[in-house]
Amino acid sequence: MTISGSMTQVLPIEDSSQIGHARRTVQQLAERNGFDATDCGRVALVATELASNILKHATRGELHLRILPRASGAGIEMIAVDRAGGFDVDACLADGFSTRGTQGIGLGAVSRQTEVFDVYADARGAVLLARLYPRGDKAPDQRFGVSQHSLHNDPACGDVWHLAFDGPCISALVIDGLGHGEDAERAGRAGEIAFAQAPFSTPVHLVEDIHRDMLGTRGGALAIAQFDSHRDALRFVGIGNIGASLIEPGKSRGLASHPGIVGGQYRKAQPFDYAQVNGQLLIMYSDGLQSRWNLQDYPGLVHRHPAVIAAILHRDFCRGRDDVTVVVIALEAAHG
Structure with missing residues (x-):
């Protein structure tokens, strides 16, 4: 199965009227992607509560939306992003908790409506992740996350990702x-x-094919990473300034790239092999993201869902002068 890259859909949440807009937008996404009436109701409930929590705790923020293609059908991802300090995760997960005395259903109840729910909060604010799949979809969640945004919300984005x-x-x-x-x-x-x-061709052949098809365009920087769980190995090739790192608790290593422009000129595309990577995170990002981030500055973040990590890195390190893409993948051992 392949997942073709798409930009993150961003809904500003700055006043109460936008809560209703967010609910309707997400419900329509669910309807168009095969959710039945009951599942659409779950989606609408979660969207309402996430948007409401942004206003309660931060007065303004954003709801990020993404469709999650599956072998059959699709799921919906919602990420609430705010920048308010002092967010009390434990209190908000309690059913009925509300900062304004209203009858909030609580994020604890919301978490039971979702297949995936995760939260990370620090002094900079909170990121809350909810993923919902139709009830008949029993396939496991694919543990990756993407945050992709164009410069100045341009409908065209020069960054591309594909899994x-x-x-x-x-x-x-x-x-x-x-x-x-x-x-x-x-x-x-x-x-x-x-x-x-042919995404599983050898990296050198892939780069050659991509270079050929990008001739006559502006060209660009590129990175390809291939993970084989059975071999517990990662093969990586990079041309230009796509950043990439392997992360595990207390340790990070950057992945080496070569200079050049694919579709222009580059000298070689030598892949590098990395062994014993099961259990680590692979993070790949365009240069719209600053490179000086360090997950060790965020206690416990390495253990959160990759979608939360991608949203945090975008929130705190987007340069704001180029398209930006962050892809985070949990490299997990094969079972069986």
């Missing part, structure tokens, strides 16, 4: 088309199409 899953194997692509806007997006999409045709 392919084949049993215990994952192949991940991030491309940053030079510049931003439609021409940068055209370059990135040309590379993505080439990648999607």
